[in-house]
Amino acid sequence: VAQRTGAIALAAAVALSLLGAAPRAALAQDPSDIPPSQGDLPAAGGGFDLATKRAFWRGSGETRAFIAATLEAGIIYYRTQLAAGYGKPHWSWVGLEGSASVAPSGVSEYAGLRASLPMVDARLGARYTLSTNQYMLLPQAQYTRYDTEYKLGPRSRYSVLEAEVSGSLRAPGGSIFAVATGYAVLGTPAPYFIFEDSLKVIIAPPYIYRFRAGYIAQPTREGTLKIGGTAELIGIPGRDAFVIRAGPALNVALTHHLDAVGALAVVIASPDSLGLVGADLATLGLRYRWATGDRWPDFP
Amino acid sequence: MTAEPATASSITISSDSKTPPPTAKAATPPAPLAARDDDAIERTPEIVWKEEWPRFRTSEYVATGLFAAASFAALVIPPTETRWTSITTFDRKARSALRFASQGNRDVARDTSDLLLTLMTNQLLFDTFIMTWWSHGKGSVAWQMGMINLEAIALNGAVNGLIAGFASRERPYREACVGPAERQIRDCRESKRYRSFFSGHTSTSFTSAGLMCAHHANLPLYGGGAAEAWMVCLGGFATAATVGLMRVMSDQHFMTDVLTGAAIGTAAGLGVPWLLHYRGGARASERPAKAGAISIQFVPTLLGGSIVGGF
Numbered sequence: 001v002a003q004r005t006g007a008i009a010l011a012a013a014v015a016l017s018l019l020g021a022a023p024r025a026a027l028a029q030d031p032s033d034i035p036p037s038q039g040d041l042p043a044a045g046g047g048f049d050l051a052t053k054r055a056f057w058r059g060s061g062e063t064r065a066f067i068a069a070t071l072e073a074g075i076i077y078y079r080t081q082l083a084a085g086y087g088k089p090h091w092s093w094v095g096l097e098g099s100a101s102v103a104p105s106g107v108s109e110y111a112g113l114r115a116s117l118p119m120v121d122a123r124l125g126a127r128y129t130l131s132t133n134q135y136m137l138l139p140q141a142q143y144t145r146y147d148t149e150y151k152l153g154p155r156s157r158y159s160v161l162e163a164e165v166s167g168s169l170r171a172p173g174g175s176i177f178a179v180a181t182g183y184a185v186l187g188t189p190a191p192y193f194i195f196e197d198s199l200k201v202i203i204a205p206p207y208i209y210r211f212r213a214g215y216i217a218q219p220t221r222e223g224t225l226k227i228g229g230t231a232e233l234i235g236i237p238g239r240d241a242f243v244i245r246a247g248p249a250l251n252v253a254l255t256h257h258l259d260a261v262g263a264l265a266v267v268i269a270s271p272d273s274l275g276l277v278g279a280d281l282a283t284l285g286l287r288y289r290w291a292t293g294d295r296w297p298d299f300p
Numbered sequence: 301m302t303a304e305p306a307t308a309s310s311i312t313i314s315s316d317s318k319t320p321p322p323t324a325k326a327a328t329p330p331a332p333l334a335a336r337d338d339d340a341i342e343r344t345p346e347i348v349w350k351e352e353w354p355r356f357r358t359s360e361y362v363a364t365g366l367f368a369a370a371s372f373a374a375l376v377i378p379p380t381e382t383r384w385t386s387i388t389t390f391d392r393k394a395r396s397a398l399r400f401a402s403q404g405n406r407d408v409a410r411d412t413s414d415l416l417l418t419l420m421t422n423q424l425l426f427d428t429f430i431m432t433w434w435s436h437g438k439g440s441v442a443w444q445m446g447m448i449n450l451e452a453i454a455l456n457g458a459v460n461g462l463i464a465g466f467a468s469r470e471r472p473y474r475e476a477c478v479g480p481a482e483r484q485i486r487d488c489r490e491s492k493r494y495r496s497f498f499s500g501h502t503s504t505s506f507t508s509a510g511l512m513c514a515h516h517a518n519l520p521l522y523g524g525g526a527a528e529a530w531m532v533c534l535g536g537f538a539t540a541a542t543v544g545l546m547r548v549m550s551d552q553h554f555m556t557d558v559l560t561g562a563a564i565g566t567a568a569g570l571g572v573p574w575l576l577h578y579r580g581g582a583r584a585s586e587r588p589a590k591a592g593a594i595s596i597q598f599v600p601t602l603l604g605g606s607i608v609g610g611f
Contacts, residue, residue: 035414035501075421133486145407151482151489224434252434254442260429262422276411281418284425300439 034076034104035276041103041129041197042077042285048249048263050121051168051177051216052226054289056256057091058118061293066093068292072261074285077103083114089291092117097125106131106197112162121166129197131156136192141239143202143272148195156194158205159186174217174228183208193239200278201270204238214249224253230265244268245280258300259287345520347438352580353518356447360576364447367454374461379494384469387554394555395472398548409550416543417501420508420536424449427512431521441519444577449511452572456507456565460500469497473551499553502544502561503568509536510569518578540565 068089070081078101085095098111112125136153137143166179185205188194196203199210214230231246247265254260265280272278288300349355387395400406428449433442470493477488487493513533515521522528544558553561 035418075425133490146485149485149487151484252430254429254433254439260425260434275407276414281415284422284429286429 052251072287178213181210226251241271243270345524354582364451367458371457377465379491380468391554413546456568464495467497471496499557499561503565505540505543506565507569509540512536514573
């Protein structure tokens, strides 16, 4: 048993290490031919996460000081989120959180404060993003996908201050949610625009905002299946423009710790014609939640 | 309240098992998350991992990690720009016949191939996690399927990465790569320009099609029967063939790149599940334990996590 467990742990460690090495390899050159939807950093999922909380975590332990983690993997990205706080992890708590995402298109790190209630969530933090194959863009009124691929500026790397408030309410057959997020992009030299990797829009720094709303149905008795639709408006004051996207989202509880998640967002309105690059065609991924003090911690 | 009532839990990998977790002491453990409608379950054939099918072996976990390692390591193979620039008569004629004349249509064809490939990989995940694990409540079978999928895709990725890196064949769109490097698109500027042979989109699509075919031929995921197997197999391979065709029409690959990718992808997608699992021959040590669930715990660490437990 020990030998088998050790071999599995070794293989897992190799795989995780390789995920970390992938963007470094791609920094030198971008040989991969991965579809835009499958090589991107995971999209910012504000609001939907709140509406898909699992009440297992309400009863899995007492109110306490804790360390918690959320691990998410899909084709092809990996995101680790760590939190240290007080309350009930993944349910109702206050504390610090940090996350790291890695994908063939880049890496992203986030750290901030979080206050989370079952139906309301607020966070404030800073994110750093380093793209492996994206360069800053010369200002234009409109862009095509090819315009985003030219190497006319420095490599895209930037910091973003983020503040977000989201809320969710019961509705017939499910729940509705809404989220408002403000962004201030820092560290970009004038006059360049950037392709913002988590929002998948071209912005004129520093400010962006996003409003997102959706309805999530729970068609099964236990609420293990949550499926719905979201729409979002992203405002880009520096370009005097906005982007509207909409699409379905899915969350399926496989166990009380493990969910299958997926989302699709297609562009409804935009000043640009980015094709698949501007859409969010995330594949199904797996999300695993863990916390200290969990009464039933068996994996998965 | 937006989340489901706190009525359920249990978290062994064999979510087929109804055994409550042994660690529950402080409160009544929630019930397992499994299939929701018992009547519906009884109406459909059961999803069972047969005793004669070997379960995913330790050696396969290690091999899958190594295949993944090779896939990523192959990304850093530097291109040799002059190694393979010749075009065979067959490739030239196929390109002339199939390549779209306009750049706009070629872009649409490329996006179509991207979307179809995404659809194929999503279908694998859907069959594994949504149908098998969630809908049928067979977590342990889903685990077997998921690991087999990962193994075949990683094998295909390793073979594709290494051959494409060392073959260093220049892509058909080379003529469009003109002007200063900073004014060229990524397809021209970066080393993927020299990774034409063989088509990764095509081989991955055929791997996915083969895996879908193998699983549905052996497991009644949608109710079973020859019709299910034939429909999934034909649909999967037809979609994969469309991906390959789109790669030629979009001028991303030559026909020989696509045909080679189809052959290797099919071999990986059908060969891995059949040779290592579905053809049977499990030894006693590879069969599932008669009693007790697999107990595994996961503990996150700085660089990922550790898995501990007993089988």
